[in-house]
Amino acid sequence: MKIFRRYGLSIGLVLLLLIVWEIGARLYGKPFILPSPINIFARLWELRSVLFINHLPATLAVILIGLLMSLVLGIGLSIWMHESEIVRKAFFPLLIASQTIPVIALAPIFVLWFGYSIWSKVVVTVLITFFPITVNTFDGLRATDPHLKEVLQTMGATKRQIFLKVELPSALPHFYSGLKVAVTLSVIGAAIGEWLGADSGLGYFSRRMMTQFDGAGVFAPIVLLSLLGIALFLLVGLLEKITMKWRNEN
Structure with a gap:
């Protein structure tokens, strides 16, 4: 009942859309185009x-390899930019510029470089997920209350202690916000990479079904991709609650 009260409107809207879709598809009468x-x-x-x-x-x-690489690179670069003004001025414009290039245009190039191996898809996923993790973590570090840092400095705290006690807790909410965006984008990145060059994967299977004019077969892996993105999002939300109990108690 608690879940229904919380998500009742969303569930009702989804059911309504499915009913309209079902009626529209039956009236259209071409299941190979609109199943x-x-x-x-x-x-x-x-x-x-x-x-x-x-x-x-x-x-x-x-998805998992791409997210892991994005986490390592994104967190590392965000901390480095936070600690060094020179690094921030050097890398932040490049970080923004990396998002102005259409990923779908780069994916065939990655296939040329890495072939149909897993790494061509991983690079596409990293390119999509790296940005929200880096920017949100960096913003979180910069949002640290300067008064708290001054208090710890007057008490003789080291730079490492200030980072662990003040800056890191301040950045966690922003980090999880970026990670929630990244996990949903990772599904898109993997699907794009598989669609343009792969011999396995849900994106590849959807493209294969398209060549066979199997409309339902095209949508079936897309449904799985959507459910996978939702599951990853919920998993991040659960991890956020576990690691930030102090925030939930306030």
Whole structure:
């Protein structure tokens, strides 16, 4: 009941959209172009073995490796820019410029460089997810209350102690905000990479079904990608609650 009270309106809206979609698809009468939700879920059930055993693990590997690399690079660069004004002036404009290039235009280049291996998809994922993690963590570090830092400095705290006791807790909410954006974008990045060059994965399977004019087969892996993004988002939210109990208690 608690979940229904909290998400009742969202669930109702989704059900309404599915009903409208179902009616519209049946009236249109061309399932190879616009399959109905019932046809999509039926096709998803038919393809469950292929999708869950062969393609879902490949996409999940791309997402997890890409997110891990983005976390290491993003957190490291954000701390480095926070500690050094020279580094910030050198890298921050490049960081912004990296987001002005359409990723879909770079993906074929990565395929040329890395082939159909997992790394061409990982690079696309990193390029998409690196930015929100870096910028949000950097903003969180800069949002630290200067008065708290001054108090600790007058008490003889070291720079490391100030970072761990003040700056890091201040940056955590911003970091998790960026990570929530990044995990949803990671699904898009993996799908784009697989769509343009792969021999396995949900994005690859969706493209293969398109060549066969299987509308429901195109949508079936997309449904899985959406559910995967939602699951990752909820997982980050759970991790945020566990690591920031002090915030939830206030």
